[in-house]
Amino acid sequence: MPESIQNEDPKFYILDTNILLHEPLAFLNFQEHNVVIPMVVLEELDHIKDRQKDVSRDARVAIRSLEEALHEATPEQIIDGVPLTRISGEHQAVGHLSIFPDFQLRQAESALALNENDHRIIQTALQLQKDKAPAKVVLVTKDINMRLKAKGAGVKCVEDYRTDQLIDDIRLLSKGFYQFEGNFWDSVGEVKTEQDGRDIYHFIARDLFPTVYPNEYLLDETDHFCARVESFTDSHVKILDLGRERLMGIRAWGISPKNIYQAMGMHALLDPSQDLIILTGPAGCGKTLLALATALEQVVEKGMYEKIIVTRNTPEIAESIGFLPGTEEEKMAPWLAAITDSLEVLHKHDEHMDASLEFTMKKANIQFKSLNFMRGRSIQNAVVILDEAQNLTASQLKTIITRCGAGTKIICSGNLAQIDSYYLTAVTSGLTFIVERFKNYYGSSTMNLNGVVRSSLAQYAEENL
Incomplete structure (x- = not known):
């Protein structure tokens, strides 16, 4: 040397x-x-x-x-x-x-x-x-x-290899919302307000916000205020006044939010200007159900997209599924049971649930795909649901996101407390990586769905086991 x-x-x-x-x-x-x-x-x-x-x-x-x-x-x-x-x-x-x-x-x-x-x-x-x-x-x-x-x-x-690690503590990860202490309006002085159709926008002094990210939701400790950051300059932040009551009244494919975090998540999922939605949170907080319900609403009811593509990592870090019998969809079925379970929940009150499920699968053109076969594809006019994204690397997530062409919305969901990979931790997961990488992108939203809504048993297990 x-x-x-x-x-x-x-x-x-x-x-x-x-x-x-x-x-x-x-x-x-x-x-x-x-x-x-x-x-x-x-x-x-x-x-x-x-x-x-x-x-x-x-x-x-x-x-x-x-x-x-x-x-x-x-x-x-x-x-x-x-x-x-x-x-x-x-x-x-x-x-x-x-x-x-x-x-x-x-x-x-x-x-x-x-x-x-x-x-x-x-x-x-x-x-x-x-x-x-x-x-x-x-x-x-x-x-x-x-x-x-x-x-x-x-x-x-x-x-560990930390070149692609953007944060050192998972508690620093952006949640997609910020909660102010007390009443938000008590700390605000002079406000300029504009109305565009049904939407009301306020222009708030920038120094009231510790940090500001595009599409970040804002809450306070009252039961009324809720807003979203639309844009910002060095001096002012433009926020869209949403109101908790209006948000809690959102419906998609027959379901309504059970808490304000689900309401903010559904608002982001149904926003046509958002191409990437990232849902994080504990097991039972409703990530998969909200993703599927809003996807069905936009594909079947509103006709905004042509199909729904569902994918997730499979064992062996998303490698081979070749030993399972059947077509690609049949091979993926065991790993996508969470999606079919959610479909059953959405149609459990139908008179003939099996017929309803079959009709919905065909009407929405729901396709189950393996990550292994996504490279090289260009996905157009579709809603892509990527479940269990916490087990993917930044490289694998880049492979999926870069496949999305014009008119495609991708929904990434995952629980950073349930990482199965030998090589990933909460701070090195690809899900953490894209939350940090896209927090300044106007075409994406992140939402941490606080609270377990599956059952009191599931909530107790999440908090105590």
């Missing part, structure tokens, strides 16, 4: 395979520090690249990117470190990239079996920790269990 780099005592970041699958160009995001790829990571990428799964594409991109960085280097240079400045494109990496020949490692005092790939990566970290002292060596992996094993084996620094 060059003497100048050594004098700066750079860190050494060892990347696990899941980092390159999560973001194939991740090795360019460590600025002046050095990136080390264990040989076993290349072996795993090689096994993954030919699979008929969505993740194989990311493996191939990672391999091609690494080849671009190393293709003119000698074997000695690859082991010692190749400057990342040789890679073209917009990045700020000025450190070095190297491949560590972990197959040369011998069984160490840590007693880790080197026939397991994870253990070879951990052993690489232990060896570099010894060889590069006193420089800091960091193992980066999204596998929570591997982070625990590495720390137990003696790796001093183990981290």
Whole structure:
């Protein structure tokens, strides 16, 4: 390595395979520090690249990117470190990239079996920790269990990959509404008011708001005030006066909101100017039911869209569903039972519920699709319901959202307390990522549906288990 780099005592970041699958160009995001790829990571990428799964594409991109960085280097240079400045494109990496020949490692005092790939990566970290002292060596992996094993084996620094993590505490996540203390109007001075048809707009001084986001709903502690931010300047905020009574009177496909949070969510879901609606909240707060009811209202009753496409992540992080029998819709049916359950709730009072369900499915053109087959599609004039979005990465959510063409509304719902993925936490979930990324976008709304309305039993379980 060059003497100048050594004098700066750079860190050494060892990347696990899941980092390159999560973001194939991740090795360019460590600025002046050095990136080390264990040989076993290349072996795993090689096994993954030919699979008929969505993740194989990311493996191939990672391999091609690494080849671009190393293709003119000698074997000695690859082991010692190749400057990342040789890679073209917009990045700020000025450190070095190297491949560590972990197959040369011998069984160490840590007693880790080197026939397991994870253990070879951990052993690489232990060896570099010894060889590069006193420089800091960091193992980066999204596998929570591997982070625990590495720390137990003696790796001093183990981290998650946080380049796409926008917040450090889930409590800082935007809820889509802000509640003022007391009576909102008591703190407001002179107000300019305009009326446009049935809509009434107020222009409020900006300094009354701690933070302002487009389409953010506003509440106070009274039973009357409710508004939504329409636009804002450096001096004033334009709000749409909604009123709680009017919001609570919203109906869609025969259902009405049970609390003000559901009312605000339904208002956003039924707004034709909103192309992306994000619903978060605990189990039983009504996310799926509201999404489906408002989608049916807009497709069947109002004719604003042509169809409803329902999708969600399937086990194995939204990979293969090929072993299940039947068509794509039949394969997806077990994972979309929440949707069919909600349909039954919406039609439970019909005289012939089965006939009503069949009619609604055909009339609304409801289609069940797998995430695995969404890449490359362009979805037009549809409502897309993406359920259980908390288990998706930012990359997977980007795949879905970028498929939406003209006249398409996408509804993402999820509960950040019910993440099933080995590699995600509440702060690294793709759902958290898009809430933060889209909070300043005028074509999207977020709503955290506070309160469990499913049953008193469900509410008690949510609060106490």
